[in-house]
Amino acid sequence: MYGSDVGNSETLLDQVEAAERSLVEASTRNVGDGIVEAEYFDAVIGADQKIEPRDWMPEAYRRTLIRQIAQHAHSEIIGMQPEGNWITRAPSLKRKAILLAKVQDEAGHGLYLYAAAETLGISREELVQMLLDGRQKYSSIFNYPTLTWADIGAIGWLVDGAAIVNQVPLCRCSYGPYARAMIRICKEESFHQRQGFEILNILAHGTPGQRAMAQDAVDRWWYPSLAMFGPPDADSTHSEKSMAWGIKRFTNDDLRQRFVDMCVGQAEVLSLELPDPDLRWNAERGHHDYTSPDFEELNRVIRGDGPCNRQRMEHRRQAHADGAWVREAAAAYAKKAALVQMAPA
Amino acid sequence: MSDWPLWEVFVRPRRGLSHSHVGSLHAPDATIALRNARDVYTRRQEGVSIWVVPAAAITASSPDEKDAFFDPAADKVYRHPTFYAVPDGAEHL
C-alpha cells in the first residue's frame, strides 16, 4: 500500500523510474463508479491511483498538501543561499560552473513546486508572502552557515543525500502534480549528490589543509543532516493522516535509518570519519546503531534561533524588495502593450 | 504587488511527438513567458517546441465527470486537469 520497499542497491534513478512506471501503470486502473465524492476519493487513494487538481478532496488533505508542497518549495529557494555563498569564490572554473548550475537547478525545483501548489487553489504570490512573513517554514538545515568550500561538498553528500531519501518516496505521492514534480526533480537531482561526493573525495585525498577542511565540514553537517528527517516517530504530529492519504510513505525514523546505513559505506570510501563514536553495525537488527541528533537543538532552529535564520530571511526579503520596481515595470509595460493591441486601427 | 499572471507550459521534446504539459510559471507577458519557459523547462534539451498559454485562457473538463454535483461554470485557474503523456494503448485517456 505504501509503495514497494526499495533495496539499497538500487540507484536513485532506478527508484525514480520505477515510481514513474507505477504512475503510468496505475493510470490504467479503473477505480469504479462510486459517485459520492468522499467514497471516490478514498477509492482512488486505496487503488494507489492519483488525485488530480479537478477532483474533490477533503479540505484537510488539500491544506496539508499546500503546506507540505509550499514548504518544500520554500526550502529549495532558501537552500540556494548557503551554496550560492561560494559561487564567486569557487576554487576552479569547472567547480564554479557546476555550482552555478546546481544552484540554478534549485531555483527551478522551487518553481516546479510552487506550480504544483498553485493547482490546489493558492497563488504563488500568497505562498511567497507566507514565507516572507514567517507564516510558512523551510527546511531547518538551511539555517546553518557554509564556512568553507568543503561545506559545499558536505551539503551535496549529506544534505542532498538526506533530501533524496526523503524525496524518492514522494515520487509515489497520491497527488498527481506533486508526484510528477518530484519525478522531474529527482531526475535532475541525481547529479547534485554525486558532485558533492566528488568534491569531498578530492579534498579528502588532497593536501593536509584540504583533508582537515573536509573532516571539519563533515563534523559540522552530520547531525544537522540526521535532524532533517524530523522529530522521532513518537513525537511527530502530522504523520498519521499523511500516511493514510498516501502523502507520506515511510516514517521519519525509517528514513533516518536508511540514510545512516547508506552513509557509512560512503564515508569509508571518502576516508572521512562520521562524528559518532557509537556508530556501529548491529547484526541482530541488520542496521547500524547511531546516536540521535539533538532534537532540542532542532526545535530551537525551527523556532528561529539557528545560526542563519535571520540572515536567510533578510536576504530573501531584501531580494524581493529590490525587485519590486522591476516586477511593477514589467506589469505596467504589459498593460500598455495590451492597450495598444486593442486600440482601433 | 505587481501582476505577473500564471502561464501553462507545453513542450514538444522532439519532432514526431506532440506537445505535453510540463508545468507552469509566472511572467508579465507572452514574450517573457516563452523565454522563461525555455530557461526553466528545456534547460537540458535542444530542438524543442514550446507553447505558453495564459492559464486563465484554459477551459477544462473533469476527467471522470465526477463533478456533476459541482458548479460546472467557468474554471478557476487552479482547477484544470494536468495532462500527463500516457503512452498509446493505455485505457481511460
Add this chain to the structure above:
Amino acid sequence: MTDLLDYVLRLGDDALIAAQRLAEWSTRAPEMEEDIALSNIALDQLGVARMLLTYAGEIEGAGRDEDALAYLRGDQEFRNCLLVETPNGDFGRTMVKLLFLSAYQLPLYERLSESADPHLGAIAAKARKESAYHLDHATQWTVRLGDGTDESHRRMQAAVDELWPYTHELFEPDAVTDRLGGDGVAVDPAELRAPWLATVLAVLDRSTLDVPSDGWRPNGGRSGRHTEHLSYVLGELQVLHRAHPGAQW
C-alpha cells in the same frame, strides 16, 4: 606576450569577468524565473571564457591552464574591457550593461567565426548563438524597464548615461589588433561600432531612452590599466584558490 595570446586573453577576460559579475545575481534576482535566466547567461559566458583561456594557455605554451590564468594572474595582467568590471548596480543597470556587451560580442563572434585561426573561429562559432540569446534577453528587459513606470525609466536612463562612456573602449583598435587584423585572425574593433550602434540605438529608441552624447572615453583595460573595481572582483574570485597553492579541486 605574442599578439595572438594578448588578443585571446582580451576576449577570454571579457567573458570571465562578465560571468563573475552575472553570477553575483544568483539568489538575488527580481523573480525566480529571472534568477534562472541570469545563471544561464553567466554559465554561457563562463563556458566561452574557459574555452578561450584554455586556448590562451596552449598558445603561450608555458603549461598554464584555464585555472592558472584565471586565478594566478594579477590585476594588471588582466585584459578585459572596463565595462565588464563595473559593478552590477540594480537590475536595470545590469541589463543595460548586458545590452552594451552582447551587442558588441554578437557581431564580434559572427565575424570571428571566419578567423584565419581555425581554433579561434570554432570557439566564436559556438559563442555567437549564445550571444544572440543574451542580446535578446537584454533587449526585452531594456524595453520593458525603459518604457515601464516613471521610476523604472528614471533608473534606466541613469544606467545608460553612466555606462555609455565605457562603451567607446570596445571599439578602439591598437597595434595588436592592427597586426592580427591584417592577418585575418582578429576582427578590427572599429569595424564593430556601426553594427553595435545600429542595434543599440534601435533598442534605446523602443525603450523611450535618450542617447547620451559622446564625451568622456575611459580606457586602459586592454593594456592592464583597470578601474579600482577589478581588484575587488579578483580578490573574491581568487582568494580560495590562492590559499591552497598547488591543490586540486
